[in-house]
Amino acid sequence: MPSNLKRIVKATIINVIVALIFGGIIVLAGDLVAGNKIATIVTLVNKMAVKTPELKQVELIFNKEAKKLDTYPLYGTKYGEIKIDSINLVAPVYLGDNNKILKLGVGHYSGSYFPGEGGSILYAAHNNSYFKKLPYVVVGDLITITTDYGTFNYKVYATDIIKETEEDKLPIDDKEEILMLYTCYPLTGIGHKSHRFVVYARLEED
Amino acid sequence: MKKLVSYILAFILSVFLIVFIMLELVGNTVLKKEYVLDKIEEINYYEDMHQDLVTEIDDYVEQSGLDEFNIKEIFTEERIKEDVNSFIGWVYNENSLENIKSDLKLEIENKLEDSNISLTQEEKKEAEDAINNLVSNYATIVLYDAFVGLIRDIPKLIIIVNKLIVPAKIVIGVCIGIILGILLLLNKFKGFLKYLGVALLTLGIILVGIKIWFNLGVDLANLFILNKAISNLLRVILNDILKTLNFRGIISIFGGIVLTIISACQFRNN
Structure with a gap:
């Protein structure tokens, strides 16, 4: 290698090494002075990062012996359909009951059981959309829930108007398969709706 | 000894250069209202905010019965643009936000009156509560009202920083000039370029290093603060700053490297 080039390469390498050392000193100094604060801010920012999971349809497999689903749908996905002939209602059923879901269809409270599991199931919808005719459901009406893993028929045995705080009137347990549908009540008028109209239906065993 | 002093001066020079660049960057980005407004236009901020607002109040308006009065017509993208610009103006100390909420409340109340739908006394009270909640929701989303305690001091901070930034840049500029002068005196032109080269290399390594560290350590792509609109704005501003730092x-x-090569060639000629 010509001596000029050797000198140039040597000078460049020395300068780069010195610059890296200087850079390291600056970083170290910065870390000593504000390292904890920066780490806290970075942790906070990363905690606020929201990775929206892709909503896939999960194949629902029902275990007839155990009377339980082996696989459950993802929150926010549609898994069935509800039909009430007496009020001409046909609507999709989604797992979850947030505002976004209630715009799309009937929401299944994720803390309740699924059709066929032998426990109580809680569905909600808005009184100005899918459940606007719910107060016209009467005792004896049939409700059908259709899913990929089966079709379930329920017969209405009671309706009630409860306060929004009376959660004990929407019991979630595994004593009996009861389907409860509810919506805000009254349907009209201005202001906050402090009551709920509830329909109670029992599973019709085939 | 001369070499050691020169390297120390090169180190101090690189620190001053880093601070100068940071001050200049901050002064031309987040401290400038026009820059922030440009970025807001770039990312469809008003549209995203309008969508967020409509989603938030939609159910409330319908569930509370106010939809009969076509209240949703009041919440247009133009209104949001005007109010967001007022909010930005407030952050940069150009105006106050006092009338935004009261004007909105008055407009909603007028809408109710114009509808000629008669309400009972109880319904009037319910309507007033519903309107107050609606205005409050609007202010929280568009004006970040719920965080007024946290952001109240930002306008004052911006005034102080803007006042200090130019004198700081002048002082640092003078210091840089002095160091360059000393380096030139100590080394003549031979070594001056070499030590300046070291300072520039250090500056470059730190600036590029900041960008790399940020990309590796901070999940900027999925950043979510409060709502989609503000998250996008913060993301685009940070990306812009990082891009500038990297460049x-x-x-x-x-x-x-060029100065190092030239200085090495200089040695050869001597």
């Missing part, structure tokens, strides 16, 4: 860093590294 200046690469130029500095290139400049440092």
Whole structure:
């Protein structure tokens, strides 16, 4: 290698090494002075990062012996359909009951059981959309829930108007398969709706 | 001894250069209202905010019965643009936000009156509560009202920083000039370029290093603060700053290497 080039390469390498050392000193100094604060801010920012999971349809497999689903749908996905002939209602059923879901269809409270599991199931919808005719459901009406893993028929045995705080009137347990549908009540008028109209239906065993 | 002093001066020079670049960057980005407004236009901020607002109040308006009065017509994208610009103006100390909520409340109340739908006394009270909640929701989303305790001091901070930034840049500029002068005196032109090269290399390594560290350590792509609109705005501003830092860093590294090569060639000629 010509001596000029050797000198140039040597000078460049020395300068780069010195610059890296200087850079390291600056970083170290910065870390000593504000390292904890920066780490806290970075942790906070990363905690606020929201990775929206892709909503896939999960194949629902029902275990007839155990009377339980082996696989459950993802929150926010549609898994069935509800039909009430007496009020001409046909609507999709989604797992979850947030505002976004209630715009799309009937929401299944994720803390309740699924059709066929032998426990109580809680569905909600808005009184100005899918459940606007719910107060016209009467005792004896049939409700059908259709899913990929089966079709379930329920017969209405009671309706009630409860306060929004009376959660004990929407019991979630595994004593009996009861389907409860509810919506805000009254349907009209201005202001906050402090009551709920509830329909109670029992599973019709085939 | 002369070499050691020169390297120390090169180190101090690189620190001053880093601070100068940061001050200049901050002064031309987040401290400038026009820059923030440009970025807001770039990312469809008003549209995203309008969508967020409509989603938030939609159910409330319908469930509370106010939809009969076509209240949703009041919440247009133009209104949001005007109010967001007022909010930005407040952050940069150009106006106050006092009338935004009261004007909105008055407009909603007028809408109810114009509808000629008669309400009972109880319904009037319910309507007033519903309107107050609606205005409060609007202010929380568009004006970040719920965080007024946290952001109240930002306008004052911006005034102070803006006042200090130019004198700080002048002082640092003078210090840089002094150091360059001392380096030139100590080394003549031979070594001056070499030590300046070291300073520029250090500057470049730090600037590029900041960008790399940020990309590796901070999940900027999925950042979510409060709502989609503000998250997008913060993301685009941070990306812009990082891009500028990276570009200046690469130029500095290139400049440092070029000066090092030239200084080495200078030695050869002597």
